[in-house]
Amino acid sequence: MMSLASLAFLLVLQVSEVQHPVPLPADFDPAGCVDCHAAKKEGKQVHAAVETGCTSCHTVRSDDTATFVALQAPPAEMCGTCHAPQTDEVVHEPYRQGDCILCHDPHASEHPALVRTSPQALCTACHLARRTEGATVPLFGGREIPVETFRKFPKIALDRAQRTGHPYLGHPVSNGEDPFRKGQPYSCLSCHAPHAAPVAKLLREEWKSLDVCDRCHTEMRNRRAQP
Ligand code: HEC
Ligand code: HEC
Ligand code: HEC
Ligand code: HEC
Ligand code: HEC
Ligand code: HEC
Ligand code: HEC
Incomplete structure (x- = not known):
């Protein structure tokens, strides 16, 4: 069995806030996210959570000068909030x-x-x-x-x-x-x-x-x- 440390490369975590390249108004309606990010809804399969809305997984916060985005939770925990983990032995x-x-x-x-x-x-x-x-x-x-x-x-x-x-x-x-x-x-x-x-x-x-x-x-x- 491999050590946990040797696999840590697998995780790319972006939970901390980053500045969104485009400032958005504080009362921006998240339904408008796809106007600029159309590719996130393109494909034979679109994730049902994306249909629900970007903010089921992303946070958005704007102050007077800038907008900041982050993930609602680290991806490893985020998926588990809606998908129960499998409990098989192996x-x-x-x-x-x-x-x-x-x-x-x-x-x-x-x-x-x-x-x-x-x-x-x-x-x-x-x-x-x-x-x-x-x-x-x-x-x-x-x-x-x-x-x-x-x-x-x-x-x-x-x-x-x-x-x-x-x-x-x-x-x-x-x-x-x-x-x-x-x-x-x-x-x-x-x-x-x-x-x-x-x-x-x-x-x-x-x-x-x-x-x-x-x-x-x-x-x-x-x-x-x-x-
Ligand atoms: C027809 C059934 C079957 C298919 C199709 C199949 N496997 Fe397997 N696989 C097995 C069996 C049976 C074992 C266990 C063999 C053993 O222990 O010698 C195994 C073992 C493995 C292992 C473990 C090897 C090890 O040394 O521990 C890996 C990795 C694996 N398969 C990957 C794949 C991948 C990748 C594919 C598709 C390209 C695939 N398998 C398709 C039946 C299958
Ligand atoms: C990012 C790399 C990665 C990908 C992609 C990946 N695996 Fe693995 N797989 C692993 C690692 C790591 C292990 C555990 C090796 C160990 O325990 O030494 C493993 C173990 C296995 C084993 C052996 C399990 C056992 O109990 O011995 C099988 C079979 C296997 N993978 C099949 C698959 C199949 C089928 C897919 C595609 C759906 C797949 N893997 C995709 C990394 C990967
Ligand atoms: C006016 C156009 C526009 C709107 C509206 C917009 N974005 Fe963006 N966003 C961009 C551009 C341009 C980038 C940089 C290129 C890229 O990553 O696609 C970006 C980047 C991002 C990033 C990556 C940030 C990073 O650096 O890691 C996230 C996450 C993001 N946007 C989420 C959102 C969310 C959520 C919304 C809705 C609240 C939204 N965006 C609305 C234009 C926009
Ligand atoms: C199910 C959760 C989930 C939903 C819903 C979701 N995202 Fe994401 N998003 C993520 C995760 C996780 C990442 C980080 C991906 C990575 O690091 O590879 C990400 C990354 C991004 C990025 C930056 C990296 C990239 O892939 O371009 C943008 C831009 C983005 N999302 C926009 C959106 C927009 C716009 C929506 C709504 C249409 C949305 N997301 C809905 C989970 C989600
Ligand atoms: C806000 C709730 C929510 C979150 C968070 C979420 N999902 Fe989903 N996901 C759903 C719903 C609802 C469905 C559709 C019903 C189902 O298949 O369970 C779905 C379906 C799926 C499917 C099946 C798609 C298909 O067409 O078969 C996959 C794969 C999936 N999600 C992966 C993920 C991954 C990976 C993450 C984490 C990045 C994640 N989900 C986070 C709600 C969510
Ligand atoms: C090694 C690659 C791999 C990893 C890691 C992985 N998945 Fe999957 N997942 C798949 C594949 C391949 C399928 C399609 C299975 C099939 O056709 O039987 C799938 C199917 C799914 C489905 C559709 C329903 C089902 O169970 O078949 C959901 C939901 C899902 N994955 C969620 C997750 C979540 C949540 C995680 C993380 C905890 C995760 N997956 C990690 C490869 C992966
Ligand atoms: C999930 C289905 C599946 C399982 C399980 C499976 N096989 Fe197969 N096997 C196939 C398919 C598909 C072929 C291709 C046969 C064809 O097209 O006629 C095949 C072909 C073969 C062949 C002929 C290969 C050749 O040289 O042409 C042998 C021998 C064989 N299988 C042995 C086994 C044995 C032994 C096991 C169990 C340990 C096994 N198979 C389990 C699907 C399976």
């Missing part, structure tokens, strides 16, 4: 750290569940070995982490096209429909939960039973057999 380290905004855009996204990139790209950014130059490794959403930290994450092996090779040589990790979760693409999330899970290695509920391999493959055959 917890993913970034989730345990409360680093929700590592994987999720708090405002809007092109990807389901407001994640910053496709699920596979999200997971392989940390769990697939890659050639590195320099002191930091780029992840996604503008995040970079120290090379030494990156090297400590457990790694999986995949073929060049990143379609097969895990958990066994030749086994696919992408392509087609998820046999267990109807309507979802087959991906890392077909076997793993991103936050917490009841089985070791963050394996989903289905892995509690010994015939998990068989059930998934049978489900797949049944769907193919359907006209």
